Amino acid sequence: xxxxxxxxxxxxxxxxxxxxxxxxxxxxxxxxxxxxxxxxxxxxxxxxxxxxxxxxxxxxxxxxxxxxxxxxxxxxxxxxxxxxxxxxxxxxxxxxxxxxxxxxxxxxxxxxxxxxxxxxxxxxxxxxxxxxxxxxxxxxxxxxxxxxxxxxxxxxxxxxxxxxxxxxxxxxxxxxxxxxxxxxxxxxxxxxxxxxxxxxxxxxxxxxxxxxxxxxxxxxxxxxxxxxxxxxxxxxxxxxxxxxxxxxxxxxxxxxxxxxxxxxxxxxxxxxxxxxxxxxxxxxxxxxxxxxxxxxxxxxxxxxxxxxxxxxxxxxxxxxxxxxxxxxxxxxxxxxxxxxxxxxxxxxxxxxxxxxxxxxxxxxxxxxxxxxxxxxxxxxxxxxxxxxxxxxxxxxxxxxxxxxxxxxxxxxxxxxxxxxxxxxxxxxxxxxxxxxxxxxxxxxxxxxxxxxxxxxxxxxxxxxxxxxxxxxxxxxxx
Amino acid sequence: xxxxxxxxxxxxxxxxxxxxxxxxxxxxxxxxxxxxxxxxxxxxxxxxxxxxxxxxxxxxxxxxxxxxxxxxxxxxxxxxxxxxxxxxxxxxxxxxxxxxxxxxxxxxxxxxxxxxxxxxxxxxxxxxxxxxxxxxxxxxxxxxxxxxxxxxxxxxxxxxxxxxxxxxxxxxxxxxxxxxxxxxxxxxxxxxxxxxxxxxxx
Numbered sequence: 119x120x121x122x123x124x125x126x127x128x129x130x131x132x133x134x135x136x137x138x139x140x141x142x143x144x145x146x147x148x149x150x151x152x153x154x155x156x157x158x159x160x161x162x163x164x165x166x167x168x169x170x171x172x173x174x175x176x177x178x179x180x181x182x183x184x185x186x187x188x189x190x191x192x193x194x195x196x197x198x199x200x201x202x203x204x205x206x207x208x209x210x211x212x213x214x215x216x217x218x219x220x221x222x223x224x225x226x227x228x229x230x231x232x233x234x235x236x237x238x239x240x241x242x243x244x245x246x247x248x249x250x251x252x253x254x255x256x257x258x259x260x261x262x263x264x265x266x267x268x269x270x271x272x273x274x275x276x277x278x279x280x281x282x283x284x285x286x287x288x289x290x291x292x293x294x295x296x297x298x299x300x301x302x303x304x305x306x307x308x309x310x311x312x313x314x315x316x317x318x319x320x321x322x323x324x325x326x327x328x329x330x331x332x333x334x335x336x337x338x339x340x341x342x343x344x345x346x347x348x349x350x351x352x353x354x355x356x357x358x359x360x361x362x363x364x365x366x367x368x369x370x371x372x373x374x375x376x377x378x379x380x381x382x383x384x385x386x387x388x389x390x391x392x393x394x395x396x397x398x399x400x401x402x403x404x405x406x407x408x409x410x411x412x413x414x415x416x417x418x419x420x421x422x423x424x425x426x427x428x429x430x431x432x433x434x435x436x437x438x439x440x441x442x443x444x445x446x447x448x449x450x451x452x453x454x455x456x457x458x459x460x461x462x463x464x465x466x467x468x469x470x471x472x473x474x475x476x477x478x479x480x481x482x483x484x485x486x487x488x489x490x491x492x493x494x495x496x497x498x499x500x501x502x503x504x505x506x507x508x509x510x511x512x513x514x515x516x517x518x519x520x521x522x523x524x525x526x527x528x529x530x531x532x533x534x535x536x537x538x539x540x541x542x543x544x545x546x547x548x549x550x551x552x553x554x555x556x557x558x559x560x561x562x563x564x565x566x567x568x569x570x571x572x573x574x575x576x577x578x579x580x581x582x583x584x585x586x587x588x589x590x591x592x593x594x595x596x
Numbered sequence: 597x598x599x600x601x602x603x604x605x606x607x608x609x610x611x612x613x614x615x616x617x618x619x620x621x622x623x624x625x626x627x628x629x630x631x632x633x634x635x636x637x638x639x640x641x642x643x644x645x646x647x648x649x650x651x652x653x654x655x656x657x658x659x660x661x662x663x664x665x666x667x668x669x670x671x672x673x674x675x676x677x678x679x680x681x682x683x684x685x686x687x688x689x690x691x692x693x694x695x696x697x698x699x700x701x702x703x704x705x706x707x708x709x710x711x712x713x714x715x716x717x718x719x720x721x722x723x724x725x726x727x728x729x730x731x732x733x734x735x736x737x738x739x740x741x742x743x744x745x746x747x748x749x750x751x752x753x754x755x756x757x758x759x760x761x762x763x764x765x766x767x768x769x770x771x772x773x774x775x776x777x778x779x780x781x782x783x784x785x786x787x788x789x790x791x792x793x794x795x796x797x798x
Contacts, residue, residue: 188743232750301711
């Protein structure tokens with residue numbers, strides 16, 4: 119048994135988030151006037167930023183602490199970095215929005231920190247119990263912030279729907295976990311791998327299927343995607359950005375860790391499942407988004423499709439595939455946050471609008487924003503030389519190296535179909551008659567949009583650091 | 597058949613029957629009462645296994661808190677259960693077909709389910725002979741499982757914050773008791789002396 123200080127040193131970001139959430143909660147309860155935000159959001163950004171910086175402290179070979187429940191490795195640190203970026207940017211985007219919508223309660227940043235803590239614990243989970251607790255901490259906070267605009271019927275509906283389906287998915291996950299525990303006699307992921315020892319027992323396969331079904335809900339991939347469009351549309355826009363960015367990072371991260379660590383001997387079994395959900399997600403993401411008029415719903419289908427593309431890399435089941443997924447997720451994170459920054463800039467008078475037709479003629483009313491948003495759309499579509507193209511290139515390359523030719527071909531075809539609706543937005547922006555112009559967005563939102571656009575546009579000139587970091591992270595997983 | 601076996605079957609039979617009655621009872625209050633009966637019998641089963649701490653916790657938490665809370669909710673909310681059950685018959689055939697298919701599949705899994713060699717050895721968790729069940733839990737809760745214990749605490753805290761955020765409303769026109777204000781009242785704030793002319797009425 120290692121001393122507790124050693125364990126805490128390897129979970130510093132989590133400790134900072136937990137203590138920070140409690141401190142900010144106290145600060146909010148005792149100091150904030152009328153429960154308004156006051157400076158809690160700014161403090162929360164500082165806490166999350168501190169946790170992000172601590173990811174670079176004491177990095178080394180993988181260490182398992184807390185009696186096998188928690189692992190600290192390069193893979194975990196990489197994914198935690200993505201999740202933390204997602205949360206920090208979410209809070210930056212939310213500052214102005216929450217105040218204008220009069221839902222700037224101090225609980226929001228606290229819940230975002232708690233959700234992020236859940237994500238970090240989920241990413242580092244090394245036993246089924248810590249996996250479930252991390253997942254539940256993340257989900258509970260997410261259910262609440264989905265319904266945060268409680269006087270709004272659509273937000274309440276979104277929260278309730280997300281809660282009911284999330285509870286169902288937790289049940290499935292637990293059922294699968296109990297089957298795995300029954301088979302292996304241990305909750306440790308490595309212990310399960312040792313017990314399976316390359317032989318696919320029917321109980322193990324059932325456990326695997328149920329666990330993947332539960333995690334698919336969180337990743338929102340087909341056929342467990344039904345909640346996504348409604349929740350994305352109903353929830354407050356910064357919350358939607360949080361769902362589409364940080365929450366997805368954590369869900370995909372734990373799915374990869376689970377299948378690679380606990381099921382290395384039965385790759386064929388989970389590969390079938392992943393190929394199946396990947397193809398369906400890409401197809402649904404491509405076709406269902408075509409008819410959308412609400413840009414948040416469109417982004418929901420877009421995120422379903424992108425998760426399908428990311429899983430192509432995981433289906434390869436190789437180190438290269440995992441590296442591809444990591445690169446894909448990093449770029450997807452940038453594009454999503456940039457797009458949501460643009461959506462949060464869509465304000466006419468005092469009202470945030472979210473129809474695609476509201477973007478009409480944006481090039482004439484706000485040329486800069488039109489340019490940046492178009493860069494985002496073209497990158498999401500995967501058009502070279504923007505970052506989105508390289509993301510897809512990484513995962514398809516991994517699939518081809520693993521001889522999954524049909525999957526790669528279908529992926530490329532679906533990517534072409536998906537181009538249609540991204541290009542339609544560009545067309546609306548540049549060639550339609552102008553709709554009323556938008557108000558000036560807050561500096562934080564504009565900054566996020568500009569930084570994301572620059573990263574997406576200039577990624578191809580300097581892909582080295584991301585490539586190296588992702589390769590090191592993928593190596594530590596195997 | 598020894599006494600433990602007799603009690604096992606007694607508790608199990610009553611628990612199953614009352615669990616069935618929870619969903620079959622027409623009156624929701626009766627459902628909650630049957631739920632309490634099921635919990636009490638489950639705690640009896642725990643006692644038979646030597647897990648006296650879990651047995652007591654089950655009674656205290658589930659019967660004492662959760663089930664009573666259910667009773668309050670059932671009595672305070674005006675939910676028309678007859679209306680809720682209206683679609684029941686309509687969906688019964690399809691639902692039961694799906695249920696039966698799933699049940700058969702799960703049975704097939706159970707038939708083919710084997711434990712790994714490692715699990716067969718690890719299944720029975722050894723308890724030291726001179727340590728009671730409660731003490732054994734206490735020994736590991738803050739040492740071996742401290743991470744999971746703290747994580748559960750955070751989950752519960754999140755649930756609490758969520759419940760407060762989503763339901764608590766500060767209504768401006770509700771008068772609240774503030775002890776400090778009451779104590780700080782002086783004679784000058786509280787009463788006003790008016791000059792009333794005598795013999796003139798009010």
